[in-house]
Amino acid sequence: MENIFADRKYKLATLRSTRTKSKTAKLEAETQYVRCPECQADHVSATLAANLSVCPRCGYHLPISARKRISLVLDRGTMRELFTNIRPKNPIDFPGYEEKLCQLSEKTGLSDACVCATGTIGKTKVICAALDSRFLMGSMGTAVGEKITLASEYAKDRCLPLIIFSASGGARMQEGIFSLMQMVKTSAAIKMLSEEGGLYISVLTHPTTGGVTASFASLGDIILAEPGALIGFAGPRVIEQTIRQTLPEGFQRSEFQLEHGFLDAIIPRGELQQTLKTLLSLHRR
């Protein structure tokens, strides 16, 4: 006679082993270490996450995901993601691009490098967009450009403040001229928001470079940055090779850019939500 419990026994055993495995995996995950790229100190990843991914020893701001970045400034439970149907295309048939997009999408849970969401900050309704450096260095292709444009239009149509967190290597090479066109498109959308009297706060994080610096990231009514972020168009190495001169210490870092009038303020990650609350209350219409 067939043992009708055999299968159940097997299932229970599998379940037990999965539970034990997931417990072990959880413990392992909790004791993972992350090395600070600045001071080389090792931190328990959970401790570092609790400190908003800012090194407790030297204050270095490690990259965080776009969703995390938005959730850190919005009032708890108010975040609602928008424009999730916008997906990247391969307009110039760049070899291997679609496969790369699939891999990154699976790895990051994102459809491209930009996340847009509405929510409130100190009860003021806002729209936020954030770039995610894990997705092709937060580069701007057609999908990123479209989302930034939609976010600006959303802010304009509903009279909401717009906050964009940049973290980008620039325009996306794999989309050729179509990615460069996004610089014009996003800049025009920001201009239209500005003409309607809308408020746009740009927050620059490490690194903000290339076509993103040369378009919407530099167009904020107020431009803030995280400490130590690299902000520029071409990187320091390219400039050194071009002008054949050694650049000064800290060139193109937030502190350098603040001193040279490119930024309004440098705000540490832990103080950003409070700073935004203050700025929004001062600019309430």
Ligand SMILES: [Zn+2]
């Ligand atoms: Zn450190």
